[in-house]
Amino acid sequence: MTAAGWVEIALYVAVLTAITPLLGRYMAWVFRRPSRWGEQNWKQYARSVLVFSAAFFVVLYAILRPRMPYDVTFNTTASFITNTNWQFYAGETTLSNLQQMAGLAVQNFVSAAVGIAVAIAVIRGLAARSGKTLGNFYDDLFKSLVYVLLPISVVVGLVLVSQGVIQSLSAGPVASQEAIKELGTNGGGFFNVNSAYPFENPTWLSNFIEMLLILAIPAALTSVYGRMVGNRRQGWAIYSAMLILFVIGVVVVAIAENHGTPAMEAAGVHGFNMEGKEQRFGIASTALFTVITTVASCGAVNGAMESLTGIGGLVPMANMQTGEVIFGGVGSGLYGMLMFAILGVFLSGLMVGRTPEFLGKKIEAREVKLTVFGTIGVPLLVLFTSAIAIASSYGKVSIFNSGPQGWSETLYAYTSQANNNGSAFAGYTGFIQPADAAQFGITFANLLGGLAMMFGRFLPLLAALAIAGSLVEKRVTPAGAGTFRTDSPTFVVVLVGVIVLIALLTFVPALLLGPVVQGMTHQLF
Amino acid sequence: MYVASILDSLSDLTSAVVAALAFVALFLLIEILQRVR
Numbered sequence: 383m384t385a386a387g388w389v390e391i392a393l394y395v396a397v398l399t400a401i402t403p404l405l406g407r408y409m410a411w412v413f414r415r416p417s418r419w420g421e422q423n424w425k426q427y428a429r430s431v432l433v434f435s436a437a438f439f440v441v442l443y444a445i446l447r448p449r450m451p452y453d454v455t456f457n458t459t460a461s462f463i464t465n466t467n468w469q470f471y472a473g474e475t476t477l478s479n480l481q482q483m484a485g486l487a488v489q490n491f492v493s494a495a496v497g498i499a500v501a502i503a504v505i506r507g508l509a510a511r512s513g514k515t516l517g518n519f520y521d522d523l524f525k526s527l528v529y530v531l532l533p534i535s536v537v538v539g540l541v542l543v544s545q546g547v548i549q550s551l552s553a554g555p556v557a558s559q560e561a562i563k564e565l566g567t568n569g570g571g572f573f574n575v576n577s578a579y580p581f582e583n584p585t586w587l588s589n590f591i592e593m594l595l596i597l598a599i600p601a602a603l604t605s606v607y608g609r610m611v612g613n614r615r616q617g618w619a620i621y622s623a624m625l626i627l628f629v630i631g632v633v634v635v636a637i638a639e640n641h642g643t644p645a646m647e648a649a650g651v652h653g654f655n656m657e658g659k660e661q662r663f664g665i666a667s668t669a670l671f672t673v674i675t676t677v678a679s680c681g682a683v684n685g686a687m688e689s690l691t692g693i694g695g696l697v698p699m700a701n702m703q704t705g706e707v708i709f710g711g712v713g714s715g716l717y718g719m720l721m722f723a724i725l726g727v728f729l730s731g732l733m734v735g736r737t738p739e740f741l742g743k744k745i746e747a748r749e750v751k752l753t754v755f756g757t758i759g760v761p762l763l764v765l766f767t768s769a770i771a772i773a774s775s776y777g778k779v780s781i782f783n784s785g786p787q788g789w790s791e792t793l794y795a796y797t798s799q800a801n802n803n804g805s806a807f808a809g810y811t812g813f814i815q816p817a818d819a820a821q822f823g824i825t826f827a828n829l830l831g832g833l834a835m836m837f838g839r840f841l842p843l844l845a846a847l848a849i850a851g852s853l854v855e856k857r858v859t860p861a862g863a864g865t866f867r868t869d870s871p872t873f874v875v876v877l878v879g880v881i882v883l884i885a886l887l888t889f890v891p892a893l894l895l896g897p898v899v900q901g902m903t904h905q906l907f
Numbered sequence: 908m909y910v911a912s913i914l915d916s917l918s919d920l921t922s923a924v925v926a927a928l929a930f931v932a933l934f935l936l937i938e939i940l941q942r943v944r
Contacts, residue, residue, distance in 0.1 A: 428937050436930045443922065453915075456922040751943050776911065825911045829925055836929045844933065848940040 383640045383654070387666025391632055394590070394670060395625070398597055402621060403614075405598060406605020412529045413502045413522065413606065421515035424851025427503055428844050430519035431496060435463050435840075438492060445485035449477055451821060453828035454813045460832035462486055464839035465493035465711055467563075467570030467681055467804040468831065470812035470823070474573050479555060486570060487559045491535075494566030494599075495526035497713030500843055501603055502526075502610075504717045507850025508741050509611040511858050516850055530599070535561040538595060545591075546584035556581055564595035567711045569681030569804040577671070577684040578660055589663060589684060593671055596680045600624075600709035603716040611741055615869035620719055623877040627708045628677050631697050636669040638694040638901075648904040658689025669694075676701040679711030681804025688783075688791070688807040692901020695807070696893055699794055702801040704885040705760055705842070711802060714839075717846035719877075721756045723868065724749060724849065726880045730866050739865060742858035749849055756845030760800055760838050761888045767796040767834045768892070776826035782809025786903070790896035799831045800838035 422430065443459045450458065454470055461468040462485070473482060499522035506516050539561040543549050549557040556572045560582055563569060569576075577583040577592055601621060608617020642655045659668045668685040675682050676698035687698060701708060707718040724740055728750050731738030738745040771777030772792045780795070781788045791810040798805055812827035867873060914921045 425937055425941060429934070432930060432933055439926055447919070452918045452922050456925065460926075748943055752940060755940075825914050829914070829921075833925065833929060836933075840933050841936070844936055844940060848943070
């Protein structure tokens, strides 16, 4: 990798850090404005989220069904209402422009707005000094859509058009879907090959803008959090923990791809691994995009994930397996990270023998149980669904490659779906769509994947709202000499440690069997 | 493959039942989480 590549990575980190407080300040202003609808407690808020999502499930299913088998429609609908955007279909050959615009693009906005709304509600629960309510879901949803997502998407969409992203009814309304694809951490491409395609991502600048859009809101929400709890250092502490894990991921992928694979060496091919990468992007931009899209629950790609080296492919999987909390999805990343923060405070409290507090509120048995449920639920879902898929004949028909790569495809598929990411190891399929025969879906992969996405989205979401509902009623105790400060570098280290330990302990065996073996073998799969 | 063929023959009804069960489970989960002590 060239020096320019490292400069690009450093530039990205600098620009992201610069825009975080700016966008955070604006979003905090938006969400501090009084609600025009009645206040809701956590249960009312949670029910509104589910009712809203169920209603859109029906609408989107009806829009997509004319061009897809029932099971692929189920999977795709679950995918887009949960902000996952896992795609068993190819947009340009399966769907019409109208379906992409009225169905998928709309859902790109709406599902992202749901995530932001819930994150804001959770922040209110932590910030409140007394009360029982978390705001109003529909008011937060409206503000997210009208004041945040729509204006940014319109402006950036026009910038992308200036770079050559197409926007026409004949060739496809791509730019209008492209901006929200990244801004909402959706990731579902208009074209099957996503941002590797010049019509979606034509230049270095468009690539940089798209990468910036993916992390813009998840990063800004840390600033919103700091501002709304009245201590900006709290937000920077969360941001720092996220940034540390993010930078480690980028460096590992960049180095791994720069060294190629043992199989390449055995075949007499020396140098870096350019398989599946666009020549115009190279190692640095692909490594950066790969890590950005998997730390956030975006899933847009500018290269082929399956063509990464063993270790290069391990990092995106591990990023998702943290529960998508390293910046994470819009909203879901922050409330997921706050649950890890509560876990970190609890573990630290155990070590010093003191009742844990978070932002002055006592963390007791109920909050810890809910936090464990919210943080462990999705990893268990990933392991459970992957195990069923790899052990059953129904699941094996979706796998393309053999050996450890076949296991990696399966693990990646359910990791990505349950964590609402949406990127894929390309071999894994749930939709057979030959040009000259009737199309049909692979029922098992579609239904199991759809359920993984729905429960992967809503289990932590409901747990986070329940925790917020519990904490909102607690009185704030002033910080004393023995209080473990959550705006300190020590806390950042604790937070990083808790995330790494939980992800590693849960997934190390599975990762060893897949990408690690793949990275050590001389055999091509 | 009997299960898959039955699900396929029911087509949209399969989708409706699976989605409905998932959402009902999630609504019930709200009540369960409320009772956690």
